[in-house]
Amino acid sequence: MDMQSFEDPFGQKRESEDQQRQIFTVSRLNSEVRRLLESHFGNLWLVGEVSNFSSPSSGHWYFTLKDEQAQVRCAMFRGNNQRVRLAVNGRPNSQNMHGMQVLVRARLSLYEPRGDYQLIVEHLEAAGEGLLQQQFEALKQKLQHEGLFALERKKPLPKRVRKLGVITSPSGAAIKDVLSVLKRRDPSLEVIIYPAQVQGADAAGQLRQALATAIRRNEVDALLLTRGGGSLEDLWCFNDEALARDLAACPLPTISAVGHEVDFSICDFVADMRAATPSAAAELVSQDQLQLVRQLQLAEQQATRAMQQILQRQRTHLRHLRQRLQPLSPQQRLQMRAQQLDDWQQRAEQAMQRRLRQHQQQHEQLQHRLHRAQPGQSLPALRQRTEQLYNQGVRAITQQLNQALSRQHAAQQALDIVSPLQTLKRGYSITVNANGDIIRSATAFKPGDELRTRFAEGEIISEVRQVKP
Numbered sequence: 359m360d361m362q363s364f365e366d367p368f369g370q371k372r373e374s375e376d377q378q379r380q381i382f383t384v385s386r387l388n389s390e391v392r393r394l395l396e397s398h399f400g401n402l403w404l405v406g407e408v409s410n411f412s413s414p415s416s417g418h419w420y421f422t423l424k425d426e427q428a429q430v431r432c433a434m435f436r437g438n439n440q441r442v443r444l445a446v447n448g449r450p451n452s453q454n455m456h457g458m459q460v461l462v463r464a465r466l467s468l469y470e471p472r473g474d475y476q477l478i479v480e481h482l483e484a485a486g487e488g489l490l491q492q493q494f495e496a497l498k499q500k501l502q503h504e505g506l507f508a509l510e511r512k513k514p515l516p517k518r519v520r521k522l523g524v525i526t527s528p529s530g531a532a533i534k535d536v537l538s539v540l541k542r543r544d545p546s547l548e549v550i551i552y553p554a555q556v557q558g559a560d561a562a563g564q565l566r567q568a569l570a571t572a573i574r575r576n577e578v579d580a581l582l583l584t585r586g587g588g589s590l591e592d593l594w595c596f597n598d599e600a601l602a603r604d605l606a607a608c609p610l611p612t613i614s615a616v617g618h619e620v621d622f623s624i625c626d627f628v629a630d631m632r633a634a635t636p637s638a639a640a641e642l643v644s645q646d647q648l649q650l651v652r653q654l655q656l657a658e659q660q661a662t663r664a665m666q667q668i669l670q671r672q673r674t675h676l677r678h679l680r681q682r683l684q685p686l687s688p689q690q691r692l693q694m695r696a697q698q699l700d701d702w703q704q705r706a707e708q709a710m711q712r713r714l715r716q717h718q719q720q721h722e723q724l725q726h727r728l729h730r731a732q733p734g735q736s737l738p739a740l741r742q743r744t745e746q747l748y749n750q751g752v753r754a755i756t757q758q759l760n761q762a763l764s765r766q767h768a769a770q771q772a773l774d775i776v777s778p779l780q781t782l783k784r785g786y787s788i789t790v791n792a793n794g795d796i797i798r799s800a801t802a803f804k805p806g807d808e809l810r811t812r813f814a815e816g817e818i819i820s821e822v823r824q825v826k827p
Contacts, residue, residue: 385470392468395475399466403492404430404477405485406462411455421455423462423477432464434479442482459485461492490590494597497624501599506606512630513611516579519643521548523578523610525568528553531586532615532636539640547644550578556585561595566604573608580611580643583625584636587618596623605629615639654724654740658747661717665751668709669758672702676762692770699766703759710755714748783814800825 382390406423413419417436422429434442442450461484464477501507522540526532528551540547552572554564565583572581583605585593595601596616602624605612614629615636626632633639679698721744774780778788789797792808803809803822811818 384473388468388470388473391475392470395466395468401463401465401480402477404462404464405459408455408458408460411450413450419450419479423460431469431474431476432462432479433469433476434482438480439482461485490594494590494624497597497599497602498627501602501624501628506602507627511606515611515613515631515643518645519547519579521550521578522643523550523552523572523581525552525554525565525572525581525583526585526636527556530556532556532584535586535636536582536584536640539637540644543641544644555595557588557592557595562598562601565595565598566601569601569604569608573610576610578610580613581608582613582615582639582643583629584613584615584633584639585617586636587621593617593621593623596625599624601625602628613639613642654721657717657720657724658740658743661713661744662747664713664717665710665747665754668706668713669754672706672758675702692766692773695766695769699759699762702762706755706759710751714751717744785814788812801827 404423406425406429409422409424409429411419411421417439419432419434419439421432421434423432424430460482462477462479463481464479466475467478468475505511524533524536526536533551537549540549552568554568555561556565569581569583572578583596585596593616596614605614605625606628611631612629613631613633614623614625615633615638616623616625617635619634631642633642679695679702725741789809789811791797791802792810797803797809803825805822805824807822809820809822811820
C-alpha cells in the first residue's frame with residue numbers, strides 16, 4: 359500500500375518519512391541557535407561576580423559571570439574593554455578582577471565551535487555605582503512621567519529676595535560659599551539656615567524635616583537646598599523619592615544646588631530652579647549693590663530728560679502765545695503777553711518744584727537702599743551731581759525767562775514805532791465816520807454827515823457842511 363495514501367486512525371494523511379525528516383549538520387545547528395539567541399534576547403543587563411578572568415595577548419577579556427546558583431561564560435573584545443574604568447590597580451588581571459561584583463550590558467550569543475552559549479559584553483562597571491545609577495534613572499523616569507519635572511508647574515523666583523532660607527549642613531563648605539557670595543554682593547539679604555545632614559542614612563529624613571519646618575514658618579522669600587560635591591553615594595539622599603515629592607509640593611519658590619556643575623540629583627529636576635553650584639545659587643538670588651548705583655544714575659538721567667521736556671513744552675507754549683497775539687491790537691498784545699509770561703513763569707516754577715520734589719523723594723528712597731547696601735563712597739558724588747543738576751535746571755529756566763522778557767521788550771519797542779499814536783503826536787489826525795471807520799477820501803461824506811477827528815490828545819465831533827472833491 360502506498361505510504362502517501364495511508365491514513366492514521368484520526369483520518370489524517372501521514373506525510374512521507376522523508377518529508378518529516380530535516381537533517382542538520384552540527385555547524386548548521388549551532389549557527390541557527392546562535393541567530394535565534396541573538397535575535398530573540400537583544401541587549402541584557404546582568405549583575406554578578408567575576409571569576410576565571412583572562413586577558414591574552416590579543417587584548418580581549420574572557421571571564422565567567424556567576425551568582426550563588428549559576429554561571430555564564432562572557433567575552434569582552436578589546437574595542438569595548440578599552441573604555442572600561444574600574445578602581446583596580448594597574449591593568450585588570452585575574453588577581454584584581456577575581457571576585458569583583460560588576461554590572462554588564464551584553465548580548466546573548468553562542469560560540470559555534472564548541473557549542474557553548476555566552477555573553478558578548480559591551481559595557482562593564484562596578485556593580486555598586488551601576489545599581490545606584492539604574493535606580494536613579496528609574497526614579498527619574500517615574501517622576502518625569504508623573505509630571506513633577508514639568509516647566510508649567512515651576513514657580514518663578516521673586517524679583518527681589520530679601521530673606522533666603524537655606525537647607526544644608528551648618529558646618530559644610532556649601533553654606534560658607536553661599537554666605538561669602540551674599541556678603542560680597544548683597545549684605546542686606548537676610549539668611550535663615552534650616553540645619554540638616556546632607557550625607558548618610560538619616561540625611562533624607564532630616565532634609566524632609568527641615569523642609570517641613572521652612573514651609574510651616576513661612577518666613578522666607580525663597581528656599582535653597584544645597585550641599586558641596588561628592589560621589590553618587592554621597593549625594594544619594596538628594597535622590598530620595600519622598601524628599602522629591604515634598605519638594606515638588608512646597609509652596610515656596612525652591613532652588614536646588616547639589617554638588618558640582620556636572621552633578622545632577624532628582625531634587626535638581628524637581629525644584630523650581632537648578633543652580634550648578636552653591637556659589638552659583640547665591641549669585642542667582644542676590645542683587646549686586648552696583649545695580650543700586652546704576653539705578654540712581656538712571657534716576658539722574660530721567661530727571662535731566664524731564665527738565666529738558668519741560669523746557670521744550672514751554673517753548674512750544676510760547677510759540678502758541680505768539681500766534682494768538684497776532685490779531686490783537688498792539689497794546690492788547692503787550693498786555694496779554696505780559697500776563698501769559700507771568701502765568702508761564704508761575705507754571706514752570708510749579709512744575710519744576712513738583713518734579714524736583716518727586717526726584718527728591720526717589721533720591722531719598724534710593725539713598726536709603728544704598729545706605730542698607732553700604733555703597734559708601736559713591737553717595738557724596740551722586741549727591742553733589744544732583745545738586746548740580748538742580749542748579750543747572752534753575753539757571754536754564756531763569757535764562758529762558760530772561761530771554762522771553764527781552765523779546766517782549768523788543769517787540770513792544772517795535773510796536774511803539776509803528777503805532778498810530780506816535781503819528782498823531784507828530785501833528786497828524788485821524789478822521790472816522792459815525793461807525794468808527796477810518797475815512798481816506800472826502801467823497802465818503804455828504805453834507806449833514808457826522809464825523810469825528812482824533813488828535814494826539816482828544817477828538818472833535820463835527821457835521822459836514824460842504825464836500826469839495
